[in-house]
Amino acid sequence: MGRKRSLGDISYSLVIGGIAILALLIIVTPVVVALMTSFTEGRSLKFPPTGFSFRWYEQLFDASQSRQIHKAAGNSLLVACYSTLFGVVLATLASLGLARNRHRMARVADSFFMSPLVLPGITFGLAALVYFSTLGFRPSLDLMIAGHLMVTMPFILRTTTASLSQLDPALLDSSQSLGASWLYTLRRVTLPLIAPGIAAGAFLAFMASIDNVPVSLFLSNARTDTLPIRMWGMMESTLDVRVAAVSGVLITSAFVLMLVMEWTVGLTRRMRD
Amino acid sequence: MGSRSLGMTPPSLRDTSPADGGGKRFALAEWQLALPLALAFAALFLAPLLLLVGVSFFNDDKITQPGFGSWVKFFGDPFNYKVIGDTLLLGVKTVCATIVVGYPLALVYLDLGARLQKVLLFIIIMPLLLSVVVRTFAWIVVLGREGMVNQVLIGLGLISEPLRLLQTELGLVISLTQIEMPLMLLPLISVMSRLDPNLRDASAALGASRWRTLFTVIVPLSMPGLVAGCLLVFASSTTAFISQTVIGGVRLIYLPLLIWQQSLVVYNWPLAAVASLSLVVSVLSVIAALSYLGRRSSGHLHG
Numbered sequence: 001m002g003r004k005r006s007l008g009d010i011s012y013s014l015v016i017g018g019i020a021i022l023a024l025l026i027i028v029t030p031v032v033v034a035l036m037t038s039f040t041e042g043r044s045l046k047f048p049p050t051g052f053s054f055r056w057y058e059q060l061f062d063a064s065q066s067r068q069i070h071k072a073a074g075n076s077l078l079v080a081c082y083s084t085l086f087g088v089v090l091a092t093l094a095s096l097g098l099a100r101n102r103h104r105m106a107r108v109a110d111s112f113f114m115s116p117l118v119l120p121g122i123t124f125g126l127a128a129l130v131y132f133s134t135l136g137f138r139p140s141l142d143l144m145i146a147g148h149l150m151v152t153m154p155f156i157l158r159t160t161t162a163s164l165s166q167l168d169p170a171l172l173d174s175s176q177s178l179g180a181s182w183l184y185t186l187r188r189v190t191l192p193l194i195a196p197g198i199a200a201g202a203f204l205a206f207m208a209s210i211d212n213v214p215v216s217l218f219l220s221n222a223r224t225d226t227l228p229i230r231m232w233g234m235m236e237s238t239l240d241v242r243v244a245a246v247s248g249v250l251i252t253s254a255f256v257l258m259l260v261m262e263w264t265v266g267l268t269r270r271m272r273d
Numbered sequence: 274m275g276s277r278s279l280g281m282t283p284p285s286l287r288d289t290s291p292a293d294g295g296g297k298r299f300a301l302a303e304w305q306l307a308l309p310l311a312l313a314f315a316a317l318f319l320a321p322l323l324l325l326v327g328v329s330f331f332n333d334d335k336i337t338q339p340g341f342g343s344w345v346k347f348f349g350d351p352f353n354y355k356v357i358g359d360t361l362l363l364g365v366k367t368v369c370a371t372i373v374v375g376y377p378l379a380l381v382y383l384d385l386g387a388r389l390q391k392v393l394l395f396i397i398i399m400p401l402l403l404s405v406v407v408r409t410f411a412w413i414v415v416l417g418r419e420g421m422v423n424q425v426l427i428g429l430g431l432i433s434e435p436l437r438l439l440q441t442e443l444g445l446v447i448s449l450t451q452i453e454m455p456l457m458l459l460p461l462i463s464v465m466s467r468l469d470p471n472l473r474d475a476s477a478a479l480g481a482s483r484w485r486t487l488f489t490v491i492v493p494l495s496m497p498g499l500v501a502g503c504l505l506v507f508a509s510s511t512t513a514f515i516s517q518t519v520i521g522g523v524r525l526i527y528l529p530l531l532i533w534q535q536s537l538v539v540y541n542w543p544l545a546a547v548a549s550l551s552l553v554v555s556v557l558s559v560i561a562a563l564s565y566l567g568r569r570s571s572g573h574l575h576g
Contacts, residue, residue, distance in 0.1 A: 012483040019377035026374060026451045027400060030411035033421050037414050046419040090310040097306030109307060113314060120512040120556055122529045123549040124321070126536050130328055130546070131321035150318045153310070211404045213515050217533070228406040228515070235410060235519050244414070247407040254402045262395070 031251060038248035043241060056245040066242065072230040079141060079216075079226060080209035083148035084156075087205050090149075091156035092198055096186070099164035114158065116151045121214030124151065129218040139221040147215040152208045156201035163197025164190075196265040203261050207254075329546035336542065343543040347551070353531075357555055360511050360527040363445070364559070367510035368503050370450040371457040375502075379461040380491070383468075394462070401455040409516045412448035413439065416520070440522030448520050449510045456509055457502035464498025465491070493570070500567030504560050511556050528552045 033047065041051030060066050094113065098106045116124065128147045137143055167190065175185040216226045225233075227246070234240045332342030347353055382393055400408060415421045416438040423435040438444040468491070476486040492499075514529040521527070528548060536545035 006482060008482040008484055012487070016377040016380055019374060020381040023374045023378040023454070024396070026447075027396060027454060029421070030408065030415050030451060031400065031403065033414050034407065034411035044419065045414045045417060047414065047417075047421040047424050090313055094307040094310035097303050097308075101304055103304075106304070106307075109311065113310060116318060118508065118557070118560070119322075120508070120529075120549070120552050122512055122514055122532055123325070123553050124318070126532060126542075126545055126549050127321035127325035128317075129536070130542055131324050134324060146317050149313070157310075207402050211406075213405065214512070214529075217514070218537070228404055231404075231406045231410070232515055232519065235406075235413065239413070243410055247410050250404055250407050254404075255399065258395070258399060258402055 034244060034247050035251055037241075038244035040241065040244070045239065045241065045244065056241050057248070060242050060245040060249070069227070069230060069242070069246065072225050072227045075141060075144075075220075075224055076210055076227040079144050079148055080206050082145045083152055083209050084202050084206045086145070086149050087153040087156050088198060088202050091153045091201070092160055095157055095160040095164055096190070099161045100169070110157075110161070114154045117154045121151060121212070122217075125214040125216075125218035128215065132219070139219055139224055141224050144216060144219045144224065144226070147219050148209045148212055151212065151215055152205035155204040155208060156198065159197045159201035159204070160194060163194040167193055200261070200265045203257075203265075207257075325546050326550065328542055329550055331543045334539075334541040334543065343547045347544060347547040353548075353551075356526050356528055356531055357551060359525075360529075360552070361555060361559065363442070363449075363517075363527060364507040364511040364556075366442075366446045367449040367453055368457075368506050370446055371454050371502070371506050372499070374450060375454050375457045375461065376499075379458055379465055379495075380487070382462055383465055397455050397458050397462075400451065405452060405513070405515055408452045409448065409519050412444075412451070412516075412520060416444045416448070439520060440524065442521070442525060445517065445521045445525065448516055449513060452513065452516060453506040453510050456505035460501035460505070461495060461498040464501075465495050468494055496570045497567060500563060500570075504563055507563070508556055508560060512552065528555075 037045055037047070037049050038056060039052050039054070040046070040049035041053040041055065042049065060069065063070065091113075098110055125147070128143070132143050171189055171193075172185055175189045176182075180188070211228060212226070213228050213232070216229050220226060220229055231243055231246060234243050328336060329343055330339055330341065332338040332340040378393075378397075382390060385393060413420070417423070418435045418437075418439075420438075422438060423432075426432045427435065438447075472490055472494070473486055476490045477483070481489070511527070512529055514533065517525070517527050518530055518533075523530075528551070532545050532548045532552065535541050535548055
């Protein structure tokens with residue numbers, strides 16, 4: 001470090017540091033600008049926003065003016081809760097069964113279950129529409145829960161399997177050699193230790209379901225549409241400024257949720273490793 | 274492990290020894306815990322996809338005449354080749370942009386203290402938890418005629434007329450760069466923070482400039498993270514329906530929009546099935562090629 005700094009080293013700091021600042025700006029600016037715009041007084045999305053008011057939030061929270069948006073938000077929450085709940089049960093069971101299994105089939109099954117993450121969502125959305133229509137089902141929230149379950153369950157499977165593989169087998173061995181049954185060991189040793197992993201996965205799955213577009217796009221109709229689909233419609237047609245208010249609400253809740261998850265299960269650490 | 278397997282019976286025999294019979298039954302029961310998920314997966318994921326493949330082999334939109342008609346029709350139209358090409362190219366452009374902009378940020382992350390690292394990681398992950406629709410909307414506000422970019426450029430006197438950024442591929446690539454950036458940064462940072470910091474010091478002590486250390490030490494060693502990031506960004510940007518339609522508009526046609534039009538506007542399911550299977554095959558083959566290259570390059574390093 002004490003060495004003389006060559007021209008190359010200075011150019012390195014300038015270029016790398018400069019682009020890194022640009023990258024940070026690109027990441028943060030749109031979010032801040034969208035948040036600012038939501039407080040505009042005007043009827044357009046001009047920048048800088050004209051005046052400061054809560055009028056778009058008032059309109060958004062008004063039950064009579066924004067009934068459809070409220071309904072869509074309710075649908076989103078309902079679908080996300082149920083698909084995460086089923087996902088937690090199915091994926092936790094599956095990773096308990098497969099995570100420490102050395103058989104080749106266990107690894108094949110595991111990568112099979114993870115495949116919804118790789119397959120383009122729109123292809124699965126179309127496939128689900130064709131499948132359910134052929135079976136004679138009409139669009140409903142139940143179908144959407146089933147569809148979301150398939151594309152969000154891999155998140156839970158991944159974090160739970162990771163927690164299980166970090167679990168010291170000696171703990172399970174000692175529990176069993178002390179006479180504990182398999183179920184007792186599961187309840188008192190395994191589950192408490194992998195609970196943060198399950199929680200982190202459930203959180204990611206929940207957020208993925210709330211955010212999901214491709215599956216909802218094909219499985220919803222006007223009555224059962226979710227918030228992202230409704231927002232897409234609002235952006236495609238007249239560009240209603242209420243979209244900015246919805247965005248404001250979503251940005252704030254994502255921020256709060258993330259802080260909570262950071263304190264409780266260390267989300268950022270889990271996502272990096 | 275070592276001390277226990279020094280026992281009398283080799284591992285292969287232990288499974289069949291009567292004393293361990295219970296253990297074997299136990300292992301079987303444990304494996305069966307995956308059955309509920311397997312059943313749900315077969316009924317709700319595999320079956321729909323197989324049916325989709327089946328539907329693609331029908332000639333008409335009423336799904337009555339089996340045949341290769343839809344495949345012939347789709348691949349007989351030069352327009353569709355252009356759409357496939359544009360879609361893949363959009364993915365490549367987004368991948369390049371996220372590397373150029375994201376890689377330096379990952380380098381800076383390495384040099385930060387633990388506290389700042391945590392803050393930066395938080396900033397990087399935060400957009401990932403934000404709905405894609407919200408991120409897309411944010412870019413409409415930034416790139417629009419009266420948006421931030423145009424106002425700033427006009428304010429600086431660099432342009433007199435607002436630039437047209439929405440409904441252009443440039444605007445779409447800029448937006449996708451932000452929208453997909455976390456997918457590039459997370460695997461990169463994960464691999465880079467496991468690198469031995471002594472390597473960089475050693476390279477510097479041997480007289481290499483920081484540029485040379487970057488390209489001969491850090492970049493090759495971070496290859497697995499870089500490849501993983503490229504895969505995620507490519508897969509996500511080529512199928513980003515909302516961003517493509519809202520920012521790209523209707524004149525920039527990519528495969529997801531084509532699939533949507535054919536299935537929910539024209540109701541030609543066989544043709545939509547062909548288009549969506551083409552999307553799967555073209556995206557997955559690029560991904561397979563990339564991960565093969567990635568394995569080869571990291572194989573060279575360790576081998």
